[in-house]
Amino acid sequence: MRKAVLVYTRKSLNYIVDELKTLCKAAGINIECTVVIKEPKRLSEEKIKEIKKCIEEKYLDTVVIEPELPPSTILRIEKGTGKEVIDRTHVILMVFEKNAGSAEAKLQIQMARLRHVLPLLRERVNLAKRGEMPGFMAGGLIATEKYYRHAQRMIKSLQKRLTEISNRRALLRNQRKNLNIPVISVVGFANAGKTTFFNTATGLSKETGLVPFTTLNPKAYRVKLGTERELILIDTVGFVFNAPPEIIEAFKSTLEEISDSDGIIMIVDASEQIDYIHLKLKEAEKILNRLNSSHKPTLIFFNKMDLVTNENHLSSLRELCNNKDKFMISISECEFGSAFSIEDVEKALNKIINKLTFPE
Ligand SMILES: Nc1nc2c(ncn2[C@@H]2O[C@H](COP(=O)(O)OP(=O)(O)OP(=O)(O)O)[C@@H](O)[C@H]2O)c(=O)[nH]1
Ligand SMILES: [Mg+2]
Structure with a gap:
């Protein structure tokens, strides 16, 4: 378990900081203290000292930063504290790594990670050239440049392998299209209950759990609805x-499944x-x-309704649904229920199928 200080700005939005804390927990990082900075672009030496003090008092090993900081500032914090500095993307990738089961997911994560560290490496090379930084793992300029x-070569070779996977996925999607069965993607934020919904609909038992990004x-x-109807659920x-962006780019072929579907169920x-x-919607x-x-x-699909007991909350949810025209996405329907209930899941599936203009 890592122990870290969390650095965020006065302008950081509460929900982003809260989400980052949840992600840290899932990544195995314990946040032991926090430091609030004023202006991320001009991080003062005093603030770096404050971060260092926190580290020394609580024996921490990592600095987690919420705002996006230029590589030069990240390296300044690293130099000033002597500890590794990681940002939100890095934390997300750590959670991904914990959950990556398939070879495809592993490749995608490796690619995103390399893409993410490249600017930092470039800055390290620059500083090492100017003699201001000892270089990668204190190995000097040659090791850093090497x-x-x-990393650049690895990115190229990973790109090639990911393109092959993407082509294979596209081929599979085409085969699916030829079946002439509607394709519905189950989407939503981490932990909403997508896989639970999918399992109830298909009878499969894919892994679910409270850790975000259980599914990568x-x-x-293929799901049968009654005797006549069929659909493919993703x-x-x-x-x-x-x-x-590094994560979106690396997970492009995965996300293309959504782009290519006929309808969407948002959990x-x-x-x-x-x-x-x-905010999530x-x-x-x-x-x-x-x-x-x-x-x-x-x-x-408003899920986990078994946990909703407050009448006011319920009417706010209904109101959200009644005002669906305010959203840019074409929300055709709402359904309230539980992803564990086969009746609720089938009702939702029938409703969305009815909204599709699909050749019979
Ligand atoms: N109380 C309650 N819990 C639910 C319901 N549906 C799902 N859950 C729980 O919510 C947690 C997350 O469910 P998942 O199905 O793994 O969520 P997911 O959206 O697939 O999550 P990721 O794959 O991590 O993005 C699990 O602990 C489920 O048991 C529900 O209707 N009621
Ligand atoms: Mg899932």
Whole structure:
């Protein structure tokens, strides 16, 4: 277990800091103290000393930073504290690594990680050249440059392998299209209950759990609804706020499954605070837009209703649904229930199928 100090700014949004704390926990990082900075671009020496004091008092080994900082500032903190500095993307990748079961997920994570560290490595080379930094693992300029070039080569070779995987996925999707059965993607934030929904619908028992990003790779499965209807259901990787571009790029082939589906079921954890649900829906809207999927018929499944007992909360959820025109995604329907209930799941599936214009 790592022990860390969390650094965020006065402007950092509460929900982003809270999400980062949850991610740290899932990554095996204990946040033992926090330091709030004023202006991330001009980090003062005093603030670096404050971070160092925290580290020394509590015997910490890591600095987790919330704001995006330029590589030069990250290296200044590293130099000033003598500890490793990791950011939000790095933490997300650590959680991914813990959950990566398939070879594809491992490749995607490796790619995202290298992409993410490249600017930092470049800065390290620059500083080592100027004699201001000892270089990678204190190995001097040659070792730092060597590692930088190695990382560049690795990215190229990973890119090639990921393109092959992407092509294979595209082929599978085409075969699925030829079946002429509607394809529905189950999407939503981490932990909403996507895989639970998928398991109930398919009768499979894919791993579920309270750790975010339990699911990293999509899984498609053919589902029969009654005697006549059929669909292909896809379980997907969870959304995060401000998804880092390196991760989106590396997980492109995974996300393409969503872009290529005919309809969407968005799972929302209805037991969370209403403001938070609202923010998540807005963020999901942005993500679906980026995936060219905001026009697709979408059903919002308000999940975990067994945990919702407050009447006011319930009416706020209903209100959200009644105001669905305010959202940019084409929310066709809402359903309230539990992903554990086969009746609720089948009702949602029938509703979304009815919204599709699909050749019989
Ligand atoms: N109380 C309650 N818990 C639920 C319900 N549906 C799912 N859960 C729980 O919520 C947690 C997350 O469920 P998952 O199905 O793994 O969520 P996910 O969206 O697939 O999560 P990631 O794969 O990590 O993105 C699990 O502990 C489930 O048992 C529900 O209807 N009610
Ligand atoms: Mg899952």
